[in-house]
Amino acid sequence: MKLVWFRNDLRIVDNPALFRACDDAAGQGVLAVATICPSQWASHDESPAKVEFWLANLRDLQQQLTALGIPLKLVHVDSFADLPGKLLSLAEQLHCDGLYLNREYCLNENLRDKQVVARFREADIPVYGLHGDLVFAPGKVMNGQGLPFRVFTPFSKVWRSLFTEQHPVPLPAPPVQSSPPLPNGLVADVIPDRVDYAINNGSHWIPSLWPAGTESAHTRLTDFVSIRVEDYAADRDFPSLDGTSTLSPYLSCGVISPRQCLAALAAASESTSWLDNQWVTEIIWREFYRHLLMHFPDMNRWQPFRxxxxxxxxxxxxxxxxxxxxxxxxxxxxxxxxxxxxxxxxxxxxxxxxxxxxxxxxxxxxxxxxxxxxxxxxxxxxxxxxxxxxxxxxxxxxxxxxxxxxxxxxxxxxxxxxxxxxxxxxxxxxxxxxxxxxxxxxxxxxxxxxxxxxxxxxxxxxxxxxxxxxx
Known part of the structure; x- marks a missing residue:
């Protein structure tokens, strides 16, 4: 079987790790896994609202995966340090011959993934790290000397130039898999509504404001690009107006991808200059900050860039x-x-x-x-x-x-x-x-x-x- 580790990429469309795993499986079976890490969430200051929203979207993802013939297992650990062993144990129990994941760019997540790769390599199980959270991976948007940009405007110019040249498009959902039954009595897990952890003074998720699921995310995206995006530059700074996309929670959990956002904008735009829209600039800012974390790792340690x-x-x-x-x-x-x-x-x-x-x-x-x-x-x-x-x-x-x-x-x-x-x-x-x-x-x-x-x-x-x- 192929093992796909979902993190902040809770979608089946435009998910490189899932698509590659299903392609490589060739009908031999795919299993999804997600990890619950309460102490790690607390140390990262993750709000109860985000964790509850993440869990709700994970439940929606589980239903979509089930329709594809892919069961979802939960691995409960206290911190990242416990993950490599737990994941490897699951992979060996299921005789998996490959782990697939979409890269994350913060330092702790990078170190966690390196430790997972090391443990899987010892067991002779390859790990495939793909890029699903960005349009262009760190190292792809560089200046003329091959160095990372330190200023946004030239970064955005090169980013737009690359997009025009390559025109990356979202991947489709993978086909239905003919996964064999889980061995040893394993069954798909029930995903909890909440997980208790150290942060008790934060905000909680309000479902009426932020309905979970890819359908809700795509409805919000479609409404924005078809109705409000043309006025975004003029309206986005006025908080009493409904002038922004309000897609940030869905992007943060990976319920929707930047490539999907750009594809929807392109499809809804009559003008060929849609790539110059101010909303695209905000998506590029999101990418710029992720690239900085990779190129200047001290920022991950709360050190100032200047x-x-x-x-x-x-x-x-x-x-x-x-x-x-x-x-x-x-x-x-x-x-x-x-x-x-x-x-x-x-x-x-x-x-x-x-x-x-x-x-x-x-x-x-x-x-x-x-x-x-x-x-x-x-x-x-x-x-x-x-x-x-x-x-x-x-x-x-x-x-x-x-x-x-x-x-x-x-x-x-x-x-x-x-x-x-x-x-x-x-x-x-x-x-x-x-x-x-x-x-x-x-x-x-x-x-x-x-x-x-x-x-x-x-x-x-x-x-x-x-x-x-x-x-």
Missing amino acids: PEVESRIRWLDDDRLFAAWCQGETGFPIVDAGMKQLLATGWMHNRLRMITASFLTKLLRQDWRKGACFFMNHLIDGDFASNLGGWQWSASVGADAAPYFRIFSPMRQAERFDPKGDYVAHWLPELKELKGMQRHDPAFAAKVGRPAPIIDYSKARAASLADYQRQ
Whole structure:
């Protein structure tokens, strides 16, 4: 039999590992396996929302695999260290002659996979690592000197050029397999709704907001590319509008692939310039951050891409300020509304992610790592590479980051992206009796029950600039 290890690639279409395993099996049988790693999830700050969403999508995948004649087994371990032995034991029990997986790009996952490969090699079982999470694998998008890009814009230009040349398309679902019965009384496993692990203070999955399954993902994708994608560049920064794809949780769990997203956009576009769409740029950002993790592994260890900038910063480490930010009680309505959205739903509009991250790092002067961990604890679309890249960008210590002097003014951001106050009034309902920009004014907000600002914006901005400019 061939053994396919599913991780964050919970789909049967455009799944290189599954497709290759079924092709190589030639009717001899395919078995799927997924791993439950509670302690590892906790150490990686995976939110309960994401884990519950992952499990729900794994159940949907199990049904699709069953229809293909492929049973799914669960391997329960506490941490990655226990996986090589457990997987090998299952493979030997089933007389498997090949393990197939789609590569992951974070350091711990890479080390885990290397250990699995080593154990399987000792048993003379080959492991096939394919690339299903990216359009172009790390090492394929390089500069003229054969070196990795450190800046996004030239990376995106080469990425688009490669796409135009190669035009990668999604793989189809594999055909139905004639798998033999599982030996030794093995049966397909029941996938739990929840798994208990150490993180108890994060957000939980809300099925009505994020219905699980590939059908839900494709419905959301089709609606976006057929109705809203043309206005994406204009609408994406306004949190009160339905202007984004909201596909990030599905991409994070691999329920849908970047190639599927691009193929759907191409099919729905009348113009040949669809590859220049701003939404494609966001997909390329996702790829850029994954490439950086492979080329600059210290980033996986929470090290800044630009240590020479961070060496000048004196993080304040103030528990009171950090708690107010976490709870959405800073006294700045646009910041607090974003945090309330995160706490209530496990998701936050991207413009608000930038506003709240800038506020924490540049104005409260708290270490970006604290904010990044808090986001991961709560986000249903928590993605280490994108989250890390975004936080380093906000703190001006990352690749192609915002310049140190770019400090978001909460009032200016509100004026530009929520001028009527619709977004803040939704998440801070006490503001509904106010009108327009009054809803964003801390003085007016305090009169209807919101807390007073925890900082003086002008003084905090000046102090932050002085810190970044230290020699």
